[in-house]
Amino acid sequence: MPENDPWEYSLYIPNDLRAVTVSRRTLRLILTMHGLIRLVDVAELLATELVSNAVRHTKGPAALRVRWSPPGTLRIGAWDADPEPPEPPVVFGPTEELEEGRGLELVRACADGWGWHPLARHGNRGKYVWCELAAG
Template identity: 85%
Template sequence: MPENESWEYSLYIPNDLRAVTVSRRTLRLILTMHGLIRLVDVAELLATELVSNAVRHTKGPAALRVRWSAGVLRIGAWDADPAPPEPPRPLGQLAESEEGRGLALVRACADVWGWQPLARDGNRGKYVWCELAAAA
C-alpha cells in the first residue's frame, strides 16, 4: 500500500495488562503491512507506554488507535477515565523511579503529544496521543 494513502485502525482492549503485548504486536503487524517498518521500534515503545497507562491507571476498557495521514503516524490510547494524565517529569528526575516514566518517554521520543477529554453517548473518557513524522 502506498505511503501517501491514509488509513486508521482501532483495537479495543480489556483492562488487562496482557493487552499491552497484544497492542504492541498488533501495531508491529499494521506498520509492517503498510511498509513502515522503519517506524516500528519507536512506535512500539510509544504504544506500550500509552496503552500501559490506560490499563494500569483506569478500571474500564481501553483502545489503541493508529492513524497514518500525510506522512504522520498518530498513535493514541483511549480510556474511560476523564481525569487528565499526570504531566510528564523530565527524564533526569526519573532515574531512580520505577513509576512515572511513561509520558516522559513519550514526550522524549515523539514529535508531539497531547491529550483531550472525550464525551460520547453519555460515556466519558480521554484520548492520549502522540505523533511521529516519517522522515523521507
C-alpha cells in the first residue's frame, strides 16, 4: 500500500548518457521502497525517455524529479538547462521505423498526462518536462 503522505525526490545528474541508467535504477528503488512496485515498469520507461532527452539534446546538467501526491498521482519530471520547448510528439504510422523522435510520443501514449514549462530562477534558465501516472 503506497504511503498517504506526499514525498518528492530529486536526482541531479551530469550531461552523460550513463545518467539515464542511474536515473532508471534510482527510480526503481524509490518506487519499490514506497510500495509502488506496480508502477515501476511504465515509470522507468517514462523516466528513461525524459532523462534521455534532457541529456542528449542539451549541453548542461539535468535532474530527475519524482513526486507522489496522495491519493494516487506519481509525477516524473526532467529538468534541463535549455529553455527551448521540447519537440511535440509525432504520431508515427505502423510502418515507420525511425531511430529517434519517438520519446515524447511514448510519454504521451503511456502517461495519464504530460506537459512542460520554462523555468527561470536565480539567473538560471531551463525547462521542466513532466508526466503523470495514476496509481489507481
